[in-house]
Amino acid sequence: MAVTGVAEHELYGKCPYVTVQKVLTGKWTLLIMHHLENGPLRFKELERVLAPITQATLTKQLRTMERNGLIHRKVYNQIPPKVEYSLSEIGAKFSVVLAALGEWGQDYLDYLREEGEIDTDK
Template sequence: MTEQLVNVHDLVGRCPFATSQKLLAGKWSLLIMHELAEGPVRFRELERRLHPITQATLTRALRQLEDDGLVHREVYGTIPPKVEYSLTEVGAGFKTVLASLETWGNQYIDYMKAAGRM
């Protein structure tokens, strides 16, 4: 029997883990989703909160999350222009995942401290 290698990209849209991994693959994706979980945030405020992220990196990450349907970009017709980012309905469903990640992350931090690794 020959074993066929499966390309992870072929599983996107069929496997929930591969799909989630693809959506959150960016270095900043989780942190951006975390910052938007509490409500709309303006670009400069996001940039400040995520320091040392660069403007170009934040723009690229937000565009990808917007293209994936997780983030909504609202442009207000003011001078100077005001742009706010928020989670879409499907993006807001990620809040429970963020809460679970926070719980697990804190448990792991405790483990690392107890093991003398921090």
């Protein structure tokens, strides 16, 4: 779909590429989805695997992802409070894309090593 002369906000919900770009905003979205692929995680667990993310940034990112329907937030009625995050049904469908991105990312790392752009000892 050509976007020439059409404002991007007018294409959200109409063009799949613009929609995906809007839904996957945020530096941490892909990594959060990757870590939730294996099952639910609590806030502190996510914070630990995503270090150096700040608590405020993680909170904001999780709220955006929940609002976009990518994840579920489950609150357990107990003391101390327990909250788990998991992929929603539509979020879980993204696993195929994550696998493809991971494969492409590895290919790109191999390319960078071949080009001498990154240290091969790491």
